[in-house]
Amino acid sequence: MSDNNKFFTDIHEITDNTIEGILIIEDGFIKHVNRSLIDILCYEDEKELIGNLAIGILIPTSKEKFIEYNSKIFQEISLLNKNADVIPAIIKIKDININNVSYKMVSILDLTEIKKNEKIVLEQSKLAAMGEMVSIIAHQWRQPLSAVGSIITTLKLKYNLKRIDLNTYDEKLTQINNYVQYMSNTIDHFRDFLIKDSKKDLVKIEEVVNNSYSLIKNSFDILGIKVNINSKESLNKIYLHKNDLTQVILNILNNAKDALVLNNISNPQITINFSQKESSFQIIEIEDNAGGINLNIIDKIFNPYFSTKEKKNGTGLGLYICKMIVEKYLNGEISVKNKKNGTSFIIKLFI
Known part of the structure; x- marks a missing residue:
């Protein structure tokens, strides 16, 4: 057994006990993968991955995204698992040298649960904004509804007194229509905000x-x-x-x-x-x-x-x-x- 093969055999003792996934790459090909990453990618055994090109499971974003945690820079990518599902992740890449052979060690953190929690927080924020806007809409409608009620009362009074004329009637109906359109537009904007962008x-x-x-x-x-x-x-x-x-x-x-x-x-x-x-x-x-x-x-x-x-x-x-x-x-x-x-x-x- 070569020194490098012995190294990859021994390293299992360490990397299989880490939370994050570990990938070691030589010239673009996978040389080692730990248990955590095998589980994340839904494979049964590392033999299904060893020797494959790393780009088969590591998908860079269309635009480079870097995240800073405690002054350390991580790159946001996607993983492709055995079932062809896309998994959000962040990675940290480090160059290592073993017996004069250059490798890249990739530490990988699955962001699936974090992304789910982010969506929950965003939805809660949207619900809070929705509650505030319901209150605002109620206030915005109060004045138009009051005005429409006043116009109807005026029309009814003029009708009872037989003092209504077609010009006044037409003018008041136009005012009512304008108020109704304003209220309708308010609801349309509110509805558009609630619709989830697909x-x-x-x-x-x-x-x-x-x-x-x-x-x-x-x-x-x-x-x-x-x-x-x-x-x-x-x-x-x-x-x-x-x-x-x-x-x-x-x-x-x-x-x-x-x-x-x-x-x-x-x-x-x-x-x-x-x-x-x-x-x-x-x-x-x-x-x-x-x-x-x-x-x-x-x-x-x-x-x-x-x-x-x-x-x-x-x-x-x-x-x-x-x-x-x-x-x-x-x-x-x-x-x-x-x-x-x-x-x-x-x-x-x-x-």
């Missing part, structure tokens, strides 16, 4: 932002918060999941609203700008004048369970979920910085 749509990001804001506009108007959405016709349409972006926009806008109210800003404003970097990416910048974020905590606001609000008013998951959605589902990046009078959130969406 495919990406070709859209202009300005339209998504405008539709997102229309869902909560009434609550901003009541508080006297002016929202300026500066659209740019020059932006190209891009493919994305509209509802994912809507969830991010709603979260950031509501956070800005809370900050403006909490800090009692006399002339509260939010400005949304758009820009495009050639054919590489588009940017949504959401800026408020709420006074900014303390520099001691600004680097932590995307961390899970970190909140600047009182415990009863914040879970600390809102911005963490925004970051997760942008990076994992919208192929983008999100960052924050302080500006002269407030905070600016920058969402970069790669085309």
